[in-house]
Amino acid sequence: xxxxxxxxxxxxxxxxxxxxxxxxxxxxxxxxxxxxxxxxxxxxxxxxxxxxxxxxxxxxxxxxxxxxxxxxxxxxxxxxxxxxxxxxxxxxxxxxxxxxxxxxxxxxxxxxxxxxxxxxxxxxxxxxxxxxxxxxxxxxxxxxxxxxxxxxxxxxxxxxxxxxxxxxxxxxxxxxxxxxxxxxxxxxxxxxxxxxxxxxx
Amino acid sequence: xxxxxxxxxxxxxxxxxxxxxxxxxxxxxxxxxxxxxxxxxxxxxxxxxxxxxxxxxxxxxxxxxxxxxxxxxxxxxxxxxxxxxxxxxxxxxxxxxxxxxxxxxxxxxxxxxxxxxxxxxxxxxxxxxxxxxxxxxxxxxxxxxxxxxxxxxxxxxxxxxxxxxxxxxxxxxxxxxxxxxxxxxxxxxxxxxxxxxxxxxxxxxxxxxxxxxxxxxxxxxxxxxxxxxxxxxxxxxxxxxxxx
Numbered sequence: 001x002x003x004x005x006x007x008x009x010x011x012x013x014x015x016x017x018x019x020x021x022x023x024x025x026x027x028x029x030x031x032x033x034x035x036x037x038x039x040x041x042x043x044x045x046x047x048x049x050x051x052x053x054x055x056x057x058x059x060x061x062x063x064x065x066x067x068x069x070x071x072x073x074x075x076x077x078x079x080x081x082x083x084x085x086x087x088x089x090x091x092x093x094x095x096x097x098x099x100x101x102x103x104x105x106x107x108x109x110x111x112x113x114x115x116x117x118x119x120x121x122x123x124x125x126x127x128x129x130x131x132x133x134x135x136x137x138x139x140x141x142x143x144x145x146x147x148x149x150x151x152x153x154x155x156x157x158x159x160x161x162x163x164x165x166x167x168x169x170x171x172x173x174x175x176x177x178x179x180x181x182x183x184x185x186x187x188x189x190x191x192x193x194x195x196x197x198x199x200x201x
Numbered sequence: 202x203x204x205x206x207x208x209x210x211x212x213x214x215x216x217x218x219x220x221x222x223x224x225x226x227x228x229x230x231x232x233x234x235x236x237x238x239x240x241x242x243x244x245x246x247x248x249x250x251x252x253x254x255x256x257x258x259x260x261x262x263x264x265x266x267x268x269x270x271x272x273x274x275x276x277x278x279x280x281x282x283x284x285x286x287x288x289x290x291x292x293x294x295x296x297x298x299x300x301x302x303x304x305x306x307x308x309x310x311x312x313x314x315x316x317x318x319x320x321x322x323x324x325x326x327x328x329x330x331x332x333x334x335x336x337x338x339x340x341x342x343x344x345x346x347x348x349x350x351x352x353x354x355x356x357x358x359x360x361x362x363x364x365x366x367x368x369x370x371x372x373x374x375x376x377x378x379x380x381x382x383x384x385x386x387x388x389x390x391x392x393x394x395x396x397x398x399x400x401x402x403x404x405x406x407x408x409x410x411x412x413x414x415x416x417x418x419x420x421x422x423x424x425x426x427x428x429x430x431x432x433x434x435x436x437x438x439x440x441x442x443x444x445x
Binding site: 033036037038039041042044045053057065076077079080083095097127131135146150153155157158171172177181182186 | 211212213214217218220221223225245246248249250252253254255256257259260261263267269274275336341343345
């Protein structure tokens with residue numbers, strides 16, 4: 001029953017993506033309605049500016065409209081693909097704007113991580129959303145490095161310079177954070193041996 | 202398992218988050234080719250990376266955004282992207298197809314025009330790849346500018362003597378003219394840096410300029426309207442400029 005529901009959702013989505021690739025605007029809007037809240041949330045989180053987040057959300061969906069044919073379902077879920085585009089477009093915009101990380105936000109991770117996920121859907125993406133709680137459970141300095149590395153696009157050295165921490169400390173904290181998330185992820189995995197094989201690059 | 206292996210393993214988490222310093226990436230990627238354990242770890246971290254995309258609480262964008270997108274789609278038949286977003290195969294296939302038509306008509310002028318278009322596509326493709334690389338390079342400096350209703354950003358990579366120029370609202374050049382970019386040195390002397398070509402129907406143009414010497418020798422760039430093919434020194438009106 002579960003698999004049938006998931007398969008039917010995925011197949012429905014694939015059909016919509018194929019229609020978008022063929023130029024179907026209604027299909028495009030259906031996918032927009034489904035994913036815009038997640039795309040906008042991610043861009044807003046990265047850019048910390050609602051106007052820029054709107055622009056980048058728009059850019060993301062325009063890129064999808066132009067590149068729908070390039071989506072390959074065997075390489076990962078559509079949501080990951082689209083949100084990866086949104087993240088990279090946001091980071092490009094941050095760099096274009098020449099902006100440094102918004103440390104006020106990053107130092108108060110609760111304010112940006114707060115809120116409840118839609119946990120009612122038993123899908124892989126719903127499970128990914130649950131990762132938020134795992135992130136919330138990390139020590140503050142680990143949440144901070146994850147935030148700066150992944151959502152602000154800073155490298156090891158950038159983070160060390162930004163926070164005035166030794167490079168070794170930054171490396172250790174990123175690794176510790178990712179190991180903790182991996183452990184929680186693995187414990188929570190209903191099919192532990194099955195990988196997603198995600199490769200969105 | 203070697204010390205090298207442990208060093209690379211320490212870097213895997215940052216690599217998965219795309220936060221590894223550029224100078225460490227190549228060595229890690231070489232190690233990954235031969236280390237099953239590290240590839241397994243990386244796969245697990247990549248799952249976490251995907252999860253982090255969804256870990257931000259969803260938020261509805263303003264309804265006006267959906268309307269804007271609808272309008273944009275209605276007013277722009279596919280594709281919305283400039284030609285340089287075509288894949289190489291698409292560009293070459295389209296170029297070859299058009300070439301055959303041109304030959305069939307026996308029009309040498311058409312053939313030349315198509316070759317020029319293909320060259321432009323290839324140039325744009327190269328420029329785009331360079332700009333993307335510059336964006337990813339940590340020492341690239343961005344300078345914003347706004348003059349005469351024209352705005353944009355200059356990406357300056359002093360280490361490589363490269364400059365990327367992104368320009369919004371650059372009007373089409375006057376008939377018989379093209380926009381030429383000039384690098385300006387401390388004495389005020391100008392050196393041609395190539396051209397920037399706004400595409401019909403797009404409010405955005407970009408180009409990459411390779412300085413003939415260290416970028417530190419130059420204090421800025423200026424753009425002027427020059428006769429097609431360019432000039433050896435500026436002769437036309439200044440359209441906009443950027444101070445480094």
